[in-house]
Amino acid sequence: xxxxxxxxxxxxxxxxxxxxxxxxxxxxxxxxxxxxxxxxxxxxxxxxxxxxxxxxxxxxxxxxxxxxxxxxxxxxxxxxxxxxxxxxxxxxxxxxxxxxxxxxxxxxxxxxxxxxx
Amino acid sequence: xxxxxxxxxxxxxxxxxxxxxxxxxxxxxxxxxxxxxxxxxxxxxxxxxxxxxxxxxxxxxxxxxxxxxxxxxxxxxxxxxxxxxxxxxxxxxxxxxxxxxxxxxxxxx
Numbered sequence: 001x002x003x004x005x006x007x008x009x010x011x012x013x014x015x016x017x018x019x020x021x022x023x024x025x026x027x028x029x030x031x032x033x034x035x036x037x038x039x040x041x042x043x044x045x046x047x048x049x050x051x052x053x054x055x056x057x058x059x060x061x062x063x064x065x066x067x068x069x070x071x072x073x074x075x076x077x078x079x080x081x082x083x084x085x086x087x088x089x090x091x092x093x094x095x096x097x098x099x100x101x102x103x104x105x106x107x108x109x110x111x112x113x114x115x116x117x
Numbered sequence: 118x119x120x121x122x123x124x125x126x127x128x129x130x131x132x133x134x135x136x137x138x139x140x141x142x143x144x145x146x147x148x149x150x151x152x153x154x155x156x157x158x159x160x161x162x163x164x165x166x167x168x169x170x171x172x173x174x175x176x177x178x179x180x181x182x183x184x185x186x187x188x189x190x191x192x193x194x195x196x197x198x199x200x201x202x203x204x205x206x207x208x209x210x211x212x213x214x215x216x217x218x219x220x221x222x223x224x225x226x
Contacts, residue, residue, distance in 0.1 A: 046213075091157075108161070111159045
């Protein structure tokens, strides 16, 4: 159980375009979803935390107008990178957490590799 | 500030044992996680400790000392597939995961 999917797995786009990444919890309801970014050889960097039906909480330094997060249901969150630029190229990973577990484990999606040309 | 320290890289031999240490200073503590991450893939859960002591799960064990702000991940009978990065993460008082930079483990034949 506790499977999280992400779509697409990888995407290549031109500079200036917008890219939407979907994160779904397949077999559980995620009260909270997290979006991370990871550059090569670096650790995960939390971008934002979103709870279903409310606005996302962004980490310091993350532009909320550039990285739009929508958590419309308990099983789906989307991250839209608006007007993407080459410096946005990275590995984007979502994770989901359910309050049903004792220890607040986060279940990770497989990640989306974004390359902006 | 919040801080998690772990070695950047370690090398070990196939069949041997390796211990990856993690020290932390966080605002509150609601548990410590170890994750394994292969290159180009998302992290996968290995262990969770919230009480002091050793948790054993097959070839992997994780230890926690809350008074010392210290944990280690012990990998036994190392296999080549264990070559990966190992991430230590602490759940703080706000139930937010604070991540270490990860330890890249290289296994040699």
